[in-house]
Amino acid sequence: MSTQRPPQDPESHPRVKAVFDDMRAIRQTDFVNSFWRTLAFDPDLLERTWTEVKQVMAMPSLLDPVTKEMIFIAVSVANACTFCVHSHTAAAKAKGMTDAQYAELLSIIAVAGKTNQLATALQVPVDAVFNADTAAPR
């Protein structure tokens, strides 16, 4: 059940086909998930979104692929995005995240979630030492 019907034959649209072909080449699989199939109702939005996801998540960069997926999972959990948590946890595992690394990721997300709530509850003032303009930070 979704809020938008995916197009019946998305790849009949040349820009959608180009995006799906690029995705298949980069991810080395024929599978295109429901997010992209549904987003194809608007080829322009699909194309712009894929261009950005590809640039940030699929291109070689300073951070390794597993680290990038772990950061993505952390945001998706805090934002309670069911689909994203599923798809990016699967992606992290496919890229090599072990059970032990996943347990450590969960521990960090958990302690961050916890201390986020405590600091927000206490409304602690930000120490001047954290100011990037002046600080020898800690």
Added chain:
Amino acid sequence: MSTQRPPQDPESHPRVKAVFDDMRAIRQTDFVNSFWRTLAFDPDLLERTWTEVKQVMAMPSLLDPVTKEMIFIAVSVANACTFCVHSHTAAAKAKGMTDAQYAELLSIIAVAGKTNQLATALQVPVDAVFNADTAAPR
């Protein structure tokens, strides 16, 4: 301005002093930030919170210290915790996060925040291939 007055002389309480001493030794600085100084109003809560933060964030583990701080920042941003974003961005930089790594972290947080909203708006059903019970995941 905070919601709870920090104790005037927190280290007169032996359990608070023990926590602050441990923190100073591990972080190799005399500075104790406002979060811990305020939390000291309840020595038990302070002690339990520090024990967990220390265990997850300060002990050697599978993930390197900068990666751990980047994950912590990602959660704190999504939870809009002002103090935590400040303190953990400063911590990540103190542990060696470069401007280029920080820019990449921001790019991942941004694209995750964006696609989280899109997937939640579309209410895309989770593909069966993402199911950890059965999947050869992607």
Added chain:
Amino acid sequence: MSTQRPPQDPESHPRVKAVFDDMRAIRQTDFVNSFWRTLAFDPDLLERTWTEVKQVMAMPSLLDPVTKEMIFIAVSVANACTFCVHSHTAAAKAKGMTDAQYAELLSIIAVAGKTNQLATALQVPVDAVFNADTAAPR
């Protein structure tokens, strides 16, 4: 599956029946969705909630009905409310939102979600020019 059993025969309660009748008349359909059927376990809470939803969303006002639904969707997406995203996207479409308008709504929600995260990560100070007390704003 829900956390509260909906009453078996909600309209046997006169205040529930009055709310459902009003809803049917205003929405010009016999259908009453699961949210209202479940909320009927407490006729007072049902009545107060419907009164407010009706006043804000169903009465003629400055903003047109599709715009109002789009704003409602935007909040519901950011709050990750599955039921609300579904029911209000369907409502917006029933009131005339086109696929092209929906794609634009998604684009705005996406870029807002993205820049929200960036601004929160950077903890950018609010420029004085934005202060409503003094500003010729930009």
Added chain:
Amino acid sequence: MSTQRPPQDPESHPRVKAVFDDMRAIRQTDFVNSFWRTLAFDPDLLERTWTEVKQVMAMPSLLDPVTKEMIFIAVSVANACTFCVHSHTAAAKAKGMTDAQYAELLSIIAVAGKTNQLATALQVPVDAVFNADTAAPR
């Protein structure tokens, strides 16, 4: 106080200067706010972010400028982004949002926030009629 020091002389970097010049031309003001000045620490991230914000928010489109800003405000409020709420409320007012329209926007955000919580608390199942694949929606 921010987490990242803005560059001292951002416009000495040609790509930053190009973005700021484009922004000034489109917004018809010399003022560049702190968000963009801070993001300039990474010219690539600045450029990509501005390109998207410009495309979605500043180019003529189906939705009028005030409606677009109201949707942006709605997301920013739900995500608790202080800077974004300030800057986009000021922008909406600069583009013509009246006090009466703003009061209606607040009423919609408020009732959405409220019913979001109620529906999430009740975990109401989504009615089949809302399914975009099959529905004559309500």
Added chain:
Amino acid sequence: MSTQRPPQDPESHPRVKAVFDDMRAIRQTDFVNSFWRTLAFDPDLLERTWTEVKQVMAMPSLLDPVTKEMIFIAVSVANACTFCVHSHTAAAKAKGMTDAQYAELLSIIAVAGKTNQLATALQVPVDAVFNADTAAPR
């Protein structure tokens, strides 16, 4: 700094004056906080909001006043509402919440925040036993 200028002389408007008088009588203080003073820019929105806050929070009910404030604080912390966290923590203390009760409240908010993240990360399916329609719940 706020997004909306509070009216200069709010009580010159009879409906605003009536709300403020009612608030002063119920709260037994002359002080009217900035939230209400700012909301007075729209007397109708002010009146409707106060009516609801008064009905839920200030009238005698099943739950005692401190418990009600603690629940309000819990929601406000999770929603990262700075003003609300401040005003309702102060209110809870004024109504008798002790430091020990506050520490316990913080502990519950913290463990909930933590396990919320874990359960969302794991995407654990909801056990049938929790279904209110059928359950002998646990």
Added chain:
Amino acid sequence: MSTQRPPQDPESHPRVKAVFDDMRAIRQTDFVNSFWRTLAFDPDLLERTWTEVKQVMAMPSLLDPVTKEMIFIAVSVANACTFCVHSHTAAAKAKGMTDAQYAELLSIIAVAGKTNQLATALQVPVDAVFNADTAAPR
């Protein structure tokens, strides 16, 4: 469907068995829910999480068990944690929360969610009287 396969025979691990046995004794039921069964993939994370949940939620304390569950529900709703909302609403009912108390809890969560959004939208400055360092609070 979950992101992590629960171990096939979790209680073959002695630390998992010890946690499950402790849980059964304290909760006086043989049932162990899916959250704990899945978390058992990492016995250390399971043990630490249970120790904290037990300490905060299951041990006698200043707040009564139903109040504690109501606060837990409030946080879980605001964080949109489906599993947590289900499990803790069921727990609250099992511990004696009546329909009338639940309706009042929902009313408080709803009005908090609503005024959270209003205060965040208005970016109301925090009144000095709320400062815990100086205040005779209201």
